[in-house]
Amino acid sequence: xxxxxxxxxxxxxxxxxxxxxLKKIRPEGGWVHLDVxxxxxxxxxxxxDPKKWSEVGYGLKxxxxxxxxxxxxxxxxxxEAGAKRIIVHLETAANLEHIASLCAAxxxxxxxxxxxxxxxxxxxxxxGTYAKFQVLAVSPGLAxxxxxxxxxxxVRFIRKELPNAWIELDGGVxxxxxxxxxxxxxxxxxxxxxxxxxxxxxMALAMLEHI
Numbered sequence: 001x002x003x004x005x006x007x008x009x010x011x012x013x014x015x016x017x018x019x020x021x022l023k024k025i026r027p028e029g030g031w032v033h034l035d036v037x038x039x040x041x042x043x044x045x046x047x048x049d050p051k052k053w054s055e056v057g058y059g060l061k062x063x064x065x066x067x068x069x070x071x072x073x074x075x076x077x078x079x080e081a082g083a084k085r086i087i088v089h090l091e092t093a094a095n096l097e098h099i100a101s102l103c104a105a106x107x108x109x110x111x112x113x114x115x116x117x118x119x120x121x122x123x124x125x126x127x128g129t130y131a132k133f134q135v136l137a138v139s140p141g142l143a144x145x146x147x148x149x150x151x152x153x154x155v156r157f158i159r160k161e162l163p164n165a166w167i168e169l170d171g172g173v174x175x176x177x178x179x180x181x182x183x184x185x186x187x188x189x190x191x192x193x194x195x196x197x198x199x200x201x202x203m204a205l206a207m208l209e210h211i
Contacts, residue, residue: 001178002188003208004063005195006033006170008143009047018196019056025195025202028059031085033170033190035143036078038068041092042141050081063087065113065170065190067140070094075102085109087134087168090126091118100130111168115140116148120157127162135186138171143192147172152184159185179211 005026009015022032039045053062063085064078071088072095078086079102086103090112093099103110112126113134123133135154138145151169158165169181170190178189191208198204 001182001186001211003205004031004033004188004190005205006035006190006192008035008192011047012049012052015047015056019058021196021201023058025205026060030060032060032062034062034064036064036066036068036074037141040069041089042067044141050077053081068092072099075099079106079108083108085111087111087113089140090114090122116151120154123158124161131162131164132166133158134168134170136171137169145172147177152180155181155184155186175207175211178208182211
């Protein structure tokens with residue numbers, strides 16, 4: 001199971017602090033997850049400046065989680081910034097096919113996310129076209145929220161309906177529920193608080209990677 005450290009930051013100074021930690025625990029070529037919250041789809045606003053990404057990226061592969069209204073308007077700038085994965089929400093994307101085509105043109109992975117309250121049946125029509133999904137285990141936006149165990153049923157549903165799907169779980173992940181997520185069938189977990197608020201972030205990351 002892949003473990004992807006997440007950046008959910010208020011400003012660029014916090015981003016720089018997080019990267020100071022990442023340089024100690026995540027080698028070049030690994031993945032990093034950036035939360036982009038617009039204060040419309042979410043209650044909070046996070047740092048989200050694609051033009052400044054090159055100042056801190058240092059060779060990490062970027063996946064961008066667009067927790068925003070009208071994600072179509074945000075995607076091009078992040079593709080230009082070098083994102084290798086784009087994650088958009090089923091609840092806000094008006095044209096998934098268009099976003100998927102933008103990503104395909106840049107050889108970028110396209111991932112569809114859903115909030116905890118979104119019914120699994122709403123996802124079923126996507127399975128004939130898309131194969132990469134993120135299951136959000138908290139309300140969109142803020143880091144540090146409590147993991148909602150009910151979303152593991154959504155993971156199991158996707159895995160059963162689409163056995164070859166790639167599934168990422170994001171939100172409130174710790175060592176205990178990461179194990180449950182792996183058993184449910186996830187391929188990757190996104191983790192912020194458990195790593196960055198730990199006295200030993202390197203140990204926390206290693207613990208998750210050995211589950």
